[in-house]
Every structure is written in structure tokens, then in C-alpha cells.
Amino acid sequence: MSDLQFRSALSHRRDEDLPMDLCVSLDEVSDRAMIDLRGSLDDPKFVAAATAALGVALPAQPRSSSVKGDITVLWMSVDQWLVTTPRGSEQALLSKLVKRLGNTFSFACDVSDARTIIRVSGGDARSVLMKGTSVDLQSPVVKPGWVRRLLFAEVAAACQFVHSDPDTFDVYVFRSYADYVWEWLLAVARKGARVQLYGKQEPPLV
Amino acid sequence: MSGQPYRLPANVGSGTTGRILDRSRRIAFSFDGKSLSGHPGDTVASALFANGIRLVGRSFKYHRPRGVIGSGADEPNALISVGESGRHEPNQRATQVELYDGLVSKSQNNWPNLKFDIGQINSKFSRLIPAGFYYKTFMWPQSAWMFYEHFIRNAAGLGTAASEPDPDTYEHMHATCDVLVVGGGVAGLAAAQSAAAAGARVMVVDECARLGGLADSSSGLIESSPQTEWVQSTVSTLAAAENVHLMTRTIAAGHYHHNWCLLLERVTDHDPSLAIQGAPRHRLWKVRANQIVMATGALERPLTFANNDRPGVLLASAARIYVNRYGVSPGRRGVVFTNNDDAYQTALDLTRAGVPLARVVDVRTDPRGELVEEARAAGIEVVTGMAVTNVDTVAAGAKIQSVKVAPYKAGSRIGGREERIECDFVAVSGGWNPAVHLYCHTSGKVKFDEDLQSFKPDRSFDQITPVGAANGTYDLDGLISEASNTGAAVAKKAVGSKVKRSKSDRPLASSPKAGKLEPVWFVPATGALNEGNKHFVDFQNDVTAADLELAAREGYRSVEHIKRYTTLGMATDQGKTSNINALGVLTGALQSAIPQIGTTTFRPPYTPISFGAIAGTNAGNRFLVVRRTPPYEWHCENRADFEPIGQWRRPYCYPKPGDSRHDAINREILSVRNEVGLLDASTLGKIELKGPDAAKLLDRVYTNTFSTLKVGKGRYGLMLNEEGFLMDDGVTVRLADDHFLMHTTSGGADRIAGWLEEWLQTEWSDLKVYVTPVTEQWAQFAIAGPNARNVLENLDGDIDFSADSFEFMSMKVGRLTGYPVRAFRISFSGELSYEIATPSNFGHSLWLALLEAGENHGIQAYGTEALHVLRAEKGFIVVGDESDGTVTPLDLGLGWAVSKKKDDYIGKRSLERAYLAAPKRKQLVGLLTQDPQEVLPDGAYAVAELKDKPPMEMIGQVTSAYWSPTVGRSIAMALIKDGRNRLGDVVDFPLDNGKVVKATIVDPVFYDKEGAKQNV
Amino acid sequence: MLMITCPVCGAEGDETDFHCGGQAHISRPASTDPHNVSDDAQRDYLYIRNNPKGLHREMWMCARGCGKWFHAERDTVTLEFKSYYGITESAPPSSSPNPAASKTTKKKSAGR
Incomplete structure (x- = not known):
């Protein structure tokens, strides 16, 4: 039996030198596995089983996420969550979920390879991302843990504000789009193209 | 490098001259190949003035010499080309192009050169080129239009487009704000100040390089100081x-529904060296504003008199702006011609700067405003009740020598003594029009204001509030008060601020009290006839008052029709200077008042925006969204010839060195038929459905039944839309009682998932099913051919691929050489075939493992074209080839997959509609061409009866046609009327090139009709 | 570019973040009695649509948010969204500006 060869969506670009003059740092996060979880918050059996299996409450608030230990749960819809867990732990977690969920009306599905995560961080992360999405990332509602599905660079994506200082966003894109989105980010993230929206600025000439 | 003879000294008189100029530095530029110099702060227009260049272009139709008229976005004449090779851009307004070192500019619309232009001859024959000339002349014969067009396109038109690729980059940016203030003049800044103080997030945009608008060139003081001081602070x-974003060099190009605005920021146009540091040339902003304050100011209108287009005639406001801001004099000696008080400010500013002024000519008999008195007190000679009736020129119309002035009374012929005044420029003012363009882009309506004699904003559904000059409020204190109050009020609407305001929160201003304006739409020339004395209304399109009158005489009544007939108000300036004057002329021609005539529609963009900005980042290798499958790099490394399938790039075939595409395809097909082939089928749509009602849902969305399917088995299904037409197909597998995996077409993956969700949420919300698309989770490969089983058995794993254990149309889950897989025994080629799916991140490696395992079995990768030929040889359909949205499963001979037992499924009732149930519909058949070497083109039409030329009755069309290496001849599938009853008939396919292909109608299965090959 | 608020998840966004499903409250005759659907009823269901100047009830889907369908009342003249309500809810009384104020009943097959 040969050794399993794992290749994330952007692994072939890992050795590429990034341009020196980027105003944010860009990375692929490839060590997270993902489980798509469906169920109704109105069904206490489902909620209890999911919470027990995951060890963390399902975020009920739209556009939020919850974290405990290695597990992060991202709100995707009123009846859908994306659970992320370190790669290698997903089958055990999935079995645990399936077992706990039993015959409740629910669905847990391994989608670990369907998406990849592009991490954009730095003081200019918001404005770089706003070149590709109409979602207002400068809104006060964008706090650590905030999640939103969106159209990014004309591609369906999800975005999580991981933490600030420096501002760090995870952009979840479907695997087949990864190269396109990566190229797109390289194009808009050059220092010379920085946009500072609001805040103190040099007074324009009069 | 020549001097700048018209540059005024900085310290002449008491006025400010050249306020923004950095006279300590010279910058070099060129115009039509001539090296010239200017200073930082100059525009190309001001620098040309400084260098004594008045002739800057030729007019569109008559090729008349033209000079600069304005000082900003409204400039209709001074359109120049800027930049070289890929950076060449035509039709730039010289008044807005900021000078930078090394700028290369050229005049347009002339040949062989600006001074001697052959097209001038049009001017001599202008009586023969009236309004609608092209419509009238080049109608007949119709066939000659192609010939005419070639010459017209060369003779007319504006600048030429660049032919090399644009080396610059462009990008988009999104923003959200509470208050967007358009216009950074006094009104805009006052509104921004109060809105920001109320806590709103405010964006202020201005098209100029500097904020302040006309603060440096209009009368009035703020807090007892010059307006620029207040602007500065x-x-x-x-x-x-923290809550304000100021943007210069940014135009608000368009206003769209729900306060969505398009802004164009010119980032590097003024300094191309910024591009080297990665700055985009233009940035297109898409801004959602809760509230918009429109402080776009007003545009001055010219006056319509004979030869009013000669270089040297310019707007009064522009004349003083060139003096005050750029320190250039429009000429040696001027005349001011006006019907309102504002132009007196020009007279005063010019006089202060030491520019000799011969006369102020005012059509009003008794002007009484404070500026008028100030001018008289300054010793400026003012004549009233008079008009400029004509200009005399030298240098073939390119230079003014003098003007004629005569007594004027509105509506009367010019009579009385005509006086000639020596001068070389005329500063004209016909009043001001609020710049209402943005207001009107979506819902805003304007009304005519009799006092201002112009249209001003009236009402809008949108949250857009005009202030200041844009609202027809010209008095400085009133303007500041209006803007300041509006800023606070809209901020309150947007953010609910409770900040109390008092009158002292806004600056106090004072300005000279203005007298009343007298409308002047047309000043007749002296003499019996006005021939040769053109009165231009629209400079950019060469539309004269006579053209408008002619249009009216010919029966045009609607201003929108007159616009299109005469080309009034079209092209890059969109009638900024001409609109109201044209309406004024039409009041006479149509015997109607302006409010009744109405105005034409203002459409975005306010000024032209670049194509690059529209494309943004989506250029070059990002032009289209491209999706890659997991083994994409292997495909690249192995010379795959890709084809786009939606956004996907799939290998069409893999030519080896020396192979043609045809060779490669035939080789790939034969390897599947004789040995084994490997196909990347990862793009196939995959959707998991889970829940107690999953089977019920499938029974409703497919024409056939899935509730009877056993776990571990698959079934081919057809999906219809509600109109009964085939929409998608694929094999669905039962993973568990309540759990299915649906395969869709590659193109249908997202659409079908959405389709299922829509039905579940809207019509069948009682069904308990969760739908999860998993297309991207799985890489999926087809291993097809007689050796397929040998290849798979060559790999370590826990799946028994033997014929007995792994039946046709079943699936197994397990491991293959360590990789977790789902294996399906399904066939789209008619051969022994398996599809193996593995999580995408293992896809590339499993692909390599399969190739390695198949090496001794003759394995070859095959592409989509081989896939298509293989399925056509077997008579299998492709949704989108054999179907086109008007085809039912019965038309395709797939009645066996349509349940007759089920009460309902999507499309069932529609299949019973008379039209779909009718006999003799087009039906799927096979075709064999009489010449076996001849491959029919896709889409070729079959005709009922061959004739010499069309029309011929069409009875169907080819849906797929290929060279089949398996059967050694061409094969085709077609939809032919009543085709299944016509087996054996020969039908004609007349092609575009006159050739006729004859083909026999046959059964659409060309190979292995019994299906023996896949059951081994 | 319309601005839309999803009543299900509260996401606010551009029209391009949503998908319009056209006129709402068209009942599907085959869902009620599949064996007795007249040609006329099927034609009306498939093809006959209102094109009002003024209030229009539409189906929309929060394509870039929660993926859920909902109902909206929109003025086709001003393009203003007057109210939003659930996909399984029946139409509120005409021109009610506030969906919460109108008594709506849950009804199966109210959609489409």
C-alpha cells in the first residue's frame, strides 16, 4: 500500500515566492477538516446531540461562530453549520456526531476537501477584501468570530473574522476556485494599491 | 522649449493669479509633436493657453477650428488624445487632464494636421450637410452602405482607440457610508461638516484634483474672509x-437604485509613476449610501450668436478661472458678453489681474446688481441693451480679430448701429444650469425655474438631496445654510443622531446681491440672411440653431426625437453646455415653452469612464473565473488541450508530440474500446440527499421511480422542468434507506441543488430532506475499457471488482491503494466501466496511482471529445446537445425512463399538453452520411425538399456529429420531424457553403446494440 | 442595484446577493389534484403573470446568506420593498407596510 499523498487546493503554489510588495499576508490554511451539519434548532434532541458530540454549542445567532478547543462551528444558515476540526480528527468526530444524532432529522456530511481556506491578515485586510465584496467589513458588527457567506471576486465564498491585531480573515472558497481567488488577491493586495477608507488622512489640496 | 507668452505674473494687480501654480518648477509636455512647457498645477488646457495655443481641435462634422470653451467636465471642444501606444487614450478633456512631466498629447479629428485640415471642406459645403444628413443621404441603394460606411467612419468620429494592450491595472472597491456628498465645493463641504459632526460616516467625492469648487473664483466672503480660507480650514x-473619507480626482459617474453609486477614481492619471509602485490607473468604487447629498454645483451655458464657436470664445467662468487659478490670460484683449450678473465677476477678476477688457456687453437694458455697480466703479466700460452679433476672424477662422456689437431686443431682428470692437477673446455667460445629471439617473425629476431660466431638482424616490448651486441656490449665505442644514438632517435620518444644532453651527457668509437674469436663446446676425454665420448650440456634435429649426420644420416635436435626429446632446459631454440653449431655441421653433418641451434623459455616466475600470481586476489571467479539477496540473504537464465547460477547464484531448487533435481523439477512443482509458470526471455534479422523505422527493423530481431502488444500487434518472422539457440527467445511488447520492450533469450541479432547495422550501415544505452539494468534495475518475477491471484489481484495496460481486449499476465504499473511495459500476461509453471517487485532496495522487496500475494494460487518459464520441457511438444523449430546452424524453426515445404509474412528478402534467403529446414531433434518430468520410456540421438543418435557394422547409437538425474510429465512418444524431417513422429515408442537409450532404436516417445506436460489452 | 434585507437571517445586501423567483403565490394545480388539472389551469400556472405598476408580491432567495426563500412586497414604481414575510406565509392584506401587523397563517403549498 502506497503512502497517502495529500494535496491541498493551493499546495502547488506553496513554493512560489509571494511578491514582496503585498500589503497583507496571504496563506492557505490546509490543516482544517470540515463537516457540514444540518438540523433544526427547534428540535431539542438534535441540539442536545450536536452539542454533546461537538462539545460546543451551535451558534444560533446568524453570522456568528463558536469555538472550543480544536473545534470551531461556523453559522452557515438557520439550519446549517460548518464544523471545522484538525485534519485527521474528522472521521472520529463524524462517527461521534452520527451516533449521537441517531434518528433525529439531521445530516452530518464530511466536506473536508470541498473548500480551502485562504487566510488574509494585516492592517489592510479589510480594505483588500472589500475590493472583492460589497459586504461592509468596516461595520462595527464585524467582530472576532463574525462569519458571513458572500460573493467574493464573483465567486461564492464564506468569510470569518478570526481575530484582530492584526486583522485576520479566513476566506473559505470552493476548492476549484482556489487558484483564481489566489491570483485575484495577489493582484489587488499590492502596496501601491492600498486603500485607506475613513480615518485620519492627509488633507487633499484646496 | 518655447516660452509661455500668455502666463500672467503672480503678483499682478490685487487679485490672485495662478493660485495653484508652482511657478518654481517647469514641466515639459508636447502637443501635436511640439515641445511645450507648463508648471505643476496646470491642466493641458491652461498650459496650451499659456503657450498661446488657442486652436486645439477640429469639430466633429464641419471640421471647424475649435478652442477651449470651459474649464472642467463640460468642455465640448478641447478633446485630445493623451499617452502613447498601449496607454494612448482618446477624447480626454484638455481642461481636466493634469499636466505631468513628459505628457504627450495630440489633437483629434483632423488630417493631415490641425492647421491644415482637409475635412474643413465640409464647412464649405455645410449647406449640404443638414440635420439628419446621414439618414437622408446614405439610405439607397442599401447595398452601398458598406461602401459609404468606410469613408464616413474615417472622416467623422472622435479620437482613435489604442491598438496595443493596456499595460495599466485597474480595480474595483466597495464602500458603505451613511452620507455620500458628491461635490467638494463650499456647499458639499458645509454639508459634510454638519453630517460628520452628527456622527455619520461621510464620504466626500470631487472630480477635481483640489477641493473647494469655485470658491476661488466666485464672489462672496465666508466669516468675512475669502472663501478659500474657510475651505482650507x-x-x-x-x-x-475618523468618520470622514475625502476623495479627489473622483467622479460620481452614476446613481442607481437604492442609492448605489458608481465612482471613478483616477489614481495615476496625474502621475503615471505611481503605476510602477502597483497603483491601479483607475479604481471603480461601488458605494452604497444611506443618504446622498448632491452638491454638484452648476454649469455655465454659452450664448448662441453667429460664429460663437471660434477659438477665443469661452465661458465667462472659465476666463476667470484661467486667470485666478492657473495664471494665464485667455488673450490680449477681451469682451465680456452676458445676460446676468455673474459674468461681471469675470470682468472684475480680469481687470484686477491686468488683462485688458474692451467692454462688458450686457443684453439687459438696466442691470442693477451689486457686481454691476462694482464693475462700473472699477472703471470697466459697460454697454447695456446690446449683444455680440458676430465675430470676425483671421487665420482661417482660428483667431478672433474683433466682434460686432449691436442693440438687442429679445425676439426682434438686430437693427440699429453695429459697432466693431477689437479683441481676441470673448467671455460669454448665458446663465447657469444646476448640474442635475446625477439627480436624474434613477428617479429624480426636474422642474423649470422661471427666475433662473433653468431646470432644477424637483422630486425623487431616492434618498438624494440637492444642495447649493445644484439646487439652484446661488446666494452664498443661503447656499451654506441649505447645505449645512441638509447635512445635519440627512445624517439624522441615517444614524438617528440627536445632536442639537443651532444657527451658530454654520459659518455666516455674504455675497453681492444679484440682479435678474434675462433669458437669451438666440442672437440673430446682422444682414439679410444668416448664411455662413453658424450659431452653434452643441459644439461637440456641430448642431446649430438652424439644425434644430429644420428638425422642427420637418415635423419633429418630441425633444427626445430631435436629440436623436440632430445628434444634439450626444457623445462625451452629453449636452452639458447645450441642453438648455437647445430647448430655448426650440421654444421659438415649436412655439412652446421650455417646461412643455421638457428635457432629454440624463443617463450615466456623468463623464465617460474607462473600459479598464469596468473590467477591474478581471483582466488577463483573471478575465474569467476558472475552475480547476484536482489533477489539473497533471493535465497541464501532459499537454492537455483544454476546453471550457461552464467555468471548468476540462481536457478536450491529450495530443502527443506530432499528434493532431484528430489523431489524439481517435487514439483515445480506441484505447477505451480495445484496452482501457482514464477520464477526469470530477466536474460531475454530486448532491447528497438525506432524510426520511428523500426517496419521496426523488420520485417527484425524476420522471422515473427511486423509492424502489435498493441500497447500494444506482438508477439513471431524467429530470424535467415544469414545462415538461428535459433539464438534467444522471445516475442516483442509494447509500442508505434515507440517504441518496445524486449525480447531475457538470453544468447542472449548482442549478439542480438550487432547484431541489426551491421545491423543498416553497412547494413541499412538509418533506423532511436535507440537500448537501458535495461536487467539490470528490475527485471522480472513469476507468473504462475491457481492461478496466484488471487495472483496479492491480491496486491494493478491499473492494471486490469481480463481475459477480460488483454488478452493473451498483456501488461500493472502501479503500483503493489506501485512499478512501466510493466506486460505482456505471458506463457512459458502453464498455466495462467504473467510476472511482476519492476526496479531492487525494484526487491527484489517486489519478497517478491509477495510471501506474494501468501501465501494463495500455491505459491512456482521454478527454471530453473522446467521451462524447464514445457515448454517441452508443446512442447516449447529452443534455444540452440532444436537448435544447424544447425537447421531451419521449422525443429522445427515452419513454422507458418515464413512469406511467406515478400520480405526479415535475413536468408530468405538461407532458400531456396537446403540443407535447402531438405525433410527428422532432424525434431523435441516427444519421449515416452517404459519403462515410463526410462529417456533418453540428446544427446542420435537414430540409423537406431541396431547392435552389432558401426558403426551404426545415424538418430538423443535427444535434451531434463525429468521426467514429470504432465503426470507421462518420456518425451523427439528429432531431428529425417524425424521425422514428422514417428509418431508411435519405434526407438533404444543405450547408452554408452551398454543398448538400445526403444522409440516411437510422437507429441512433451505432455500436454494440445488445450492450454485451459493458456486461462482462 | 437594489438593497435587500433577508427576513430569515437578517442579512442585508445587494441584489446580486439575492435571487428573484418572480411572482409569488402561484399555486401549482398538480399538487392539489394531479388527475384533474385542465389545460387552462396548467397554462395559467406556467405562463400567466401579473405585471403591475405598483405593489408586487415576489419570491426572493437569500443566495449569499442563509439560502432561504422568502416573500417580499415591492413597489414596481419606486422599487421600494414594502414588507417581507415568510415563504410559507400567505399574502398580507394589501399595502400593509408592516408585516408583523398583518395576521398571516402558515399554510402549506402557499409558495410558488
């Missing part, structure tokens, strides 16, 4: 605020 305050 306000801009500093706003720039320091």
Missing part, C-alpha cells in the same frame, strides 16, 4: 476626522 478638519 474645513478640509483640514474633515481630513482629521
Whole structure:
């Protein structure tokens, strides 16, 4: 039996030198596995089983996420969550979920390879991302843990504000789009193209 | 490098001359190949003035010499080309192009050169080129139009487009704000200040390089100081605020529904060296504003008199702006011609700067405003009740020598003594029009204001509020008060601020009290006839008052029709200077008042925006969204010839060195038929359905039944839309009682998932099913051919691929050489075939493992074209080839997959509609061409009866046609009327090139009709 | 570019973040009695649509948010969204500006 060869969506670009003059740092996060979880918050059996299996409450608030230990749960819809867990732990977690969920009306599905995560961080992360999405990332509602599905660079994506200082966003894109989105980010993230929206600025000439 | 003979000294008189100029530095530029110099701060227009260049272009139709008229976005004449090779851009307004070192500019619309232009001859024959000339002349014969067009396109038109690729980059940016203030003049800044103070997030945009608008060139004081001082301190305050974003060199190009605005920021146009540091040339902003304050100011209109287009005639406001801001004199000696008080400010500013002024000519008999008195007190000679009736020129119309002035009374012929006044420029003012363009882009309506004699904003559904000059409020204190109050009010609407305001929160201003304006739409020339004395209304399109009158005489009544017939108000300036004057002329021609005539529609963009900005980042290798499958790099490394399938790139075939595409395809097909082939089928749509009602849902969305399917088995299904037409197909597998995996077409993956969700949420919300698309989770490969089983058995794993254990149309889950897989025994080629799916991140490696395992079995990768030929040889359909949205499963001979037992499924009732149930519909058949070497083109039409030329009755069309290496001849599938009853008939396919292909109608299965090959 | 608020998840966004499903409250005759659907009823269901100047009830889907369908009342003249309500809810009384104020009943097959 040969050794399993794992290749994330952007692994072939890992050795590429990034341009020196980027105003944010860009990375692929490839060590997270993902489980798509469906169920109704109105069904206490489902909620209890999911919470027990995951060890963390399902975020009920739209556009939020919850974290405990290695597990992060991202709100995707009123009846859908994306659970992320370190790669290698997903089958055990999935079995645990399936077992706990039993015959409740629910669905847990391994989608670990369907998406990849592009991490954009730095003081200019918001404005770089706003070149590709109409979602207002400068809104006060964008706090650590905030999640939103969106159209990014004309591609369906999800975005999580991981933490600030420096501002760090995870952009979840479907695997087949990864190269396109990566190229797109390289194009808009050059220092010379920085946009500072609001805040103190040099007074324009009069 | 020549001098700048028309540059005024900085310290002449008491006025400010050249306020923004950095006279300590010279910058070099060129115009039509001539090296010239200017200073930082100059525009191309001001620098040309400084260098004594008045002739800057030729007019569109008559090729008349033209000079600069305005000082900003409204400039209709001074359109120049800027930049070279890929950076060449035509039709730039010289008044807005900022000078930079090394700028290369050229005049347009002339040949062989600006001074001697052959097209001038049009001017001599202008009586033969009236309004609608092209419509009238080049109608007949119709066939000659192609010939005419070639010459017309060369003779007319504006600048030429660049032919090399644009080396610059462009990008988009999104923003959200509470208050968007359009226009950074006094009104805009006052509104921004109060809105920002109320806590709103404010964006202020201005098209100029500097904020302040006309503060440096209009009368009035703020807080007893020159307006620019207040502007300076306000801009500093706003720039320091956290909640304000100030943007210059940015035009608000368009206003769209729900306060969505398009802004174009010109980032590097003024300094191309910024591009080297990665700055985009233009940035297109898409801004959602809760509230918009429109402080776009007003545009001055010219006056319509004979030869009013000669270089040297310019707007009164522009004349003083060139003096005050750029330190250039429009000429040696001027005349001011006006019907309102504002032009007196020009007279005063010019006089202060030492520019000799011969006369102010005012059509009003008794002007009484404060500026008029000030001018008289300054010793400026003012004549009233008079008009400029004509200009005399030298240098073939390119230079003014003098003007004629005569007594004027509105509506009367010019009579009385005509006086000739020596001068070389005329500063004209016909009043001001609020710049209402943005207001009107979506819902805003304007009304005519009799006092201002112009249209001003009236009402809008949108949250857009005009202030200041844009609202027809010209008095400085009134303007500031209006803007300041509006800023606070809209901020309150947007953010609900409760900040109390008092009158002292706004600056106090004072300005000279203005007298009343007298409308002047047309000043007749002296003499019996006005021939040769053109009165231009629209400079950019060469539309004269006579053209408008002619249009009216010919029966045009609607201003929108007159616009299109005469080309009034079209092209890059969109009638900024001409609109109201044209309406004024039409009042006479149509015997109607302006409010009744109405105005034409203002459409975005306010000024042209670049194509590059529209494309943004989506250029070059990002032009289209491209999706890659997991083994994409292997495909690249192995010379795959890709084809786009939606956004996917799939290998079409893999030519080896020396192979043609045809060779490669035939080789790939034969390897599947004789040995084994490997196909990347990862793009196939995959959707998991889970829940107690999953089977019920499938029974409703497919024409056939899935509730009877056993776990581990698959079934081919057809999906219809509600109109009964085939929409998608694929094999669905039962993973568990309540759990299915649906395969869709590659193109249908997202659409079908959405389709299922829509039905579940809207019509069948009682069904308990969760739908999860998993297309991207799985890489999926087809291993097809007689050796397929040998290849798979060559790999370590826990799946028994033997014929007995792994039946056709079943699936197994397990491991293959360590990789977790789902294996399906399904066939789209008619051969022994398996599809193996593995999580995408293992896809590339499993692909390599399969190739390695198949090496001794003759394995070859095959592409989509081989896939298509293989399925056509077997008579299998492809949704989108054999179907086109008007085809039912019965048409395709797939009645066996349509349940007759089920009460309902999507499309069932529609299949019973008379039209779909009718006999003799087009039906799927096979075709064999009489010449076996001849491959029919896709889409070729079959005709009922061959004739010499069309029309011929069409009875169907080819849906797929290929060279089949398996059967050694061409094969085709077609939809032919009543085709299944016509087996054996020969039908004609007349092609575009006159050739006729004859083909026999046959059964659409060309190979292995019994299906023996896949059951081994 | 319309601005839309999803009543299900509260996401606010551009029209391009949503998908319009056209006129709402068209009942599907085959869902009620599949064996007795007249040609006329099927034609009306498939093809006959209102094109009002003024209030229009539409189906929309929060394509870039929660993926859920909902109902909206929109003025086709001003393009203003007057109210939003659930996909399984029946139409509120005409021109009610506030969906919460109108008594709506849950009804199966109210959609489409």
C-alpha cells in the first residue's frame, strides 16, 4: 500500500515566492477538516446531540461562530453549520456526531476537501477584501468570530473574522476556485494599491 | 522649449493669479509633436493657453477650428488624445487632464494636421450637410452602405482607440457610508461638516484634483474672509476626522437604485509613476449610501450668436478661472458678453489681474446688481441693451480679430448701429444650469425655474438631496445654510443622531446681491440672411440653431426625437453646455415653452469612464473565473488541450508530440474500446440527499421511480422542468434507506441543488430532506475499457471488482491503494466501466496511482471529445446537445425512463399538453452520411425538399456529429420531424457553403446494440 | 442595484446577493389534484403573470446568506420593498407596510 499523498487546493503554489510588495499576508490554511451539519434548532434532541458530540454549542445567532478547543462551528444558515476540526480528527468526530444524532432529522456530511481556506491578515485586510465584496467589513458588527457567506471576486465564498491585531480573515472558497481567488488577491493586495477608507488622512489640496 | 507668452505674473494687480501654480518648477509636455512647457498645477488646457495655443481641435462634422470653451467636465471642444501606444487614450478633456512631466498629447479629428485640415471642406459645403444628413443621404441603394460606411467612419468620429494592450491595472472597491456628498465645493463641504459632526460616516467625492469648487473664483466672503480660507480650514478638519473619507480626482459617474453609486477614481492619471509602485490607473468604487447629498454645483451655458464657436470664445467662468487659478490670460484683449450678473465677476477678476477688457456687453437694458455697480466703479466700460452679433476672424477662422456689437431686443431682428470692437477673446455667460445629471439617473425629476431660466431638482424616490448651486441656490449665505442644514438632517435620518444644532453651527457668509437674469436663446446676425454665420448650440456634435429649426420644420416635436435626429446632446459631454440653449431655441421653433418641451434623459455616466475600470481586476489571467479539477496540473504537464465547460477547464484531448487533435481523439477512443482509458470526471455534479422523505422527493423530481431502488444500487434518472422539457440527467445511488447520492450533469450541479432547495422550501415544505452539494468534495475518475477491471484489481484495496460481486449499476465504499473511495459500476461509453471517487485532496495522487496500475494494460487518459464520441457511438444523449430546452424524453426515445404509474412528478402534467403529446414531433434518430468520410456540421438543418435557394422547409437538425474510429465512418444524431417513422429515408442537409450532404436516417445506436460489452 | 434585507437571517445586501423567483403565490394545480388539472389551469400556472405598476408580491432567495426563500412586497414604481414575510406565509392584506401587523397563517403549498 502506497503512502497517502495529500494535496491541498493551493499546495502547488506553496513554493512560489509571494511578491514582496503585498500589503497583507496571504496563506492557505490546509490543516482544517470540515463537516457540514444540518438540523433544526427547534428540535431539542438534535441540539442536545450536536452539542454533546461537538462539545460546543451551535451558534444560533446568524453570522456568528463558536469555538472550543480544536473545534470551531461556523453559522452557515438557520439550519446549517460548518464544523471545522484538525485534519485527521474528522472521521472520529463524524462517527461521534452520527451516533449521537441517531434518528433525529439531521445530516452530518464530511466536506473536508470541498473548500480551502485562504487566510488574509494585516492592517489592510479589510480594505483588500472589500475590493472583492460589497459586504461592509468596516461595520462595527464585524467582530472576532463574525462569519458571513458572500460573493467574493464573483465567486461564492464564506468569510470569518478570526481575530484582530492584526486583522485576520479566513476566506473559505470552493476548492476549484482556489487558484483564481489566489491570483485575484495577489493582484489587488499590492502596496501601491492600498486603500485607506475613513480615518485620519492627509488633507487633499484646496 | 518655447516660452509661455500668455502666463500672467503672480503678483499682478490685487487679485490672485495662478493660485495653484508652482511657478518654481517647469514641466515639459508636447502637443501635436511640439515641445511645450507648463508648471505643476496646470491642466493641458491652461498650459496650451499659456503657450498661446488657442486652436486645439477640429469639430466633429464641419471640421471647424475649435478652442477651449470651459474649464472642467463640460468642455465640448478641447478633446485630445493623451499617452502613447498601449496607454494612448482618446477624447480626454484638455481642461481636466493634469499636466505631468513628459505628457504627450495630440489633437483629434483632423488630417493631415490641425492647421491644415482637409475635412474643413465640409464647412464649405455645410449647406449640404443638414440635420439628419446621414439618414437622408446614405439610405439607397442599401447595398452601398458598406461602401459609404468606410469613408464616413474615417472622416467623422472622435479620437482613435489604442491598438496595443493596456499595460495599466485597474480595480474595483466597495464602500458603505451613511452620507455620500458628491461635490467638494463650499456647499458639499458645509454639508459634510454638519453630517460628520452628527456622527455619520461621510464620504466626500470631487472630480477635481483640489477641493473647494469655485470658491476661488466666485464672489462672496465666508466669516468675512475669502472663501478659500474657510475651505482650507474645513478640509483640514474633515481630513482629521475618523468618520470622514475625502476623495479627489473622483467622479460620481452614476446613481442607481437604492442609492448605489458608481465612482471613478483616477489614481495615476496625474502621475503615471505611481503605476510602477502597483497603483491601479483607475479604481471603480461601488458605494452604497444611506443618504446622498448632491452638491454638484452648476454649469455655465454659452450664448448662441453667429460664429460663437471660434477659438477665443469661452465661458465667462472659465476666463476667470484661467486667470485666478492657473495664471494665464485667455488673450490680449477681451469682451465680456452676458445676460446676468455673474459674468461681471469675470470682468472684475480680469481687470484686477491686468488683462485688458474692451467692454462688458450686457443684453439687459438696466442691470442693477451689486457686481454691476462694482464693475462700473472699477472703471470697466459697460454697454447695456446690446449683444455680440458676430465675430470676425483671421487665420482661417482660428483667431478672433474683433466682434460686432449691436442693440438687442429679445425676439426682434438686430437693427440699429453695429459697432466693431477689437479683441481676441470673448467671455460669454448665458446663465447657469444646476448640474442635475446625477439627480436624474434613477428617479429624480426636474422642474423649470422661471427666475433662473433653468431646470432644477424637483422630486425623487431616492434618498438624494440637492444642495447649493445644484439646487439652484446661488446666494452664498443661503447656499451654506441649505447645505449645512441638509447635512445635519440627512445624517439624522441615517444614524438617528440627536445632536442639537443651532444657527451658530454654520459659518455666516455674504455675497453681492444679484440682479435678474434675462433669458437669451438666440442672437440673430446682422444682414439679410444668416448664411455662413453658424450659431452653434452643441459644439461637440456641430448642431446649430438652424439644425434644430429644420428638425422642427420637418415635423419633429418630441425633444427626445430631435436629440436623436440632430445628434444634439450626444457623445462625451452629453449636452452639458447645450441642453438648455437647445430647448430655448426650440421654444421659438415649436412655439412652446421650455417646461412643455421638457428635457432629454440624463443617463450615466456623468463623464465617460474607462473600459479598464469596468473590467477591474478581471483582466488577463483573471478575465474569467476558472475552475480547476484536482489533477489539473497533471493535465497541464501532459499537454492537455483544454476546453471550457461552464467555468471548468476540462481536457478536450491529450495530443502527443506530432499528434493532431484528430489523431489524439481517435487514439483515445480506441484505447477505451480495445484496452482501457482514464477520464477526469470530477466536474460531475454530486448532491447528497438525506432524510426520511428523500426517496419521496426523488420520485417527484425524476420522471422515473427511486423509492424502489435498493441500497447500494444506482438508477439513471431524467429530470424535467415544469414545462415538461428535459433539464438534467444522471445516475442516483442509494447509500442508505434515507440517504441518496445524486449525480447531475457538470453544468447542472449548482442549478439542480438550487432547484431541489426551491421545491423543498416553497412547494413541499412538509418533506423532511436535507440537500448537501458535495461536487467539490470528490475527485471522480472513469476507468473504462475491457481492461478496466484488471487495472483496479492491480491496486491494493478491499473492494471486490469481480463481475459477480460488483454488478452493473451498483456501488461500493472502501479503500483503493489506501485512499478512501466510493466506486460505482456505471458506463457512459458502453464498455466495462467504473467510476472511482476519492476526496479531492487525494484526487491527484489517486489519478497517478491509477495510471501506474494501468501501465501494463495500455491505459491512456482521454478527454471530453473522446467521451462524447464514445457515448454517441452508443446512442447516449447529452443534455444540452440532444436537448435544447424544447425537447421531451419521449422525443429522445427515452419513454422507458418515464413512469406511467406515478400520480405526479415535475413536468408530468405538461407532458400531456396537446403540443407535447402531438405525433410527428422532432424525434431523435441516427444519421449515416452517404459519403462515410463526410462529417456533418453540428446544427446542420435537414430540409423537406431541396431547392435552389432558401426558403426551404426545415424538418430538423443535427444535434451531434463525429468521426467514429470504432465503426470507421462518420456518425451523427439528429432531431428529425417524425424521425422514428422514417428509418431508411435519405434526407438533404444543405450547408452554408452551398454543398448538400445526403444522409440516411437510422437507429441512433451505432455500436454494440445488445450492450454485451459493458456486461462482462 | 437594489438593497435587500433577508427576513430569515437578517442579512442585508445587494441584489446580486439575492435571487428573484418572480411572482409569488402561484399555486401549482398538480399538487392539489394531479388527475384533474385542465389545460387552462396548467397554462395559467406556467405562463400567466401579473405585471403591475405598483405593489408586487415576489419570491426572493437569500443566495449569499442563509439560502432561504422568502416573500417580499415591492413597489414596481419606486422599487421600494414594502414588507417581507415568510415563504410559507400567505399574502398580507394589501399595502400593509408592516408585516408583523398583518395576521398571516402558515399554510402549506402557499409558495410558488
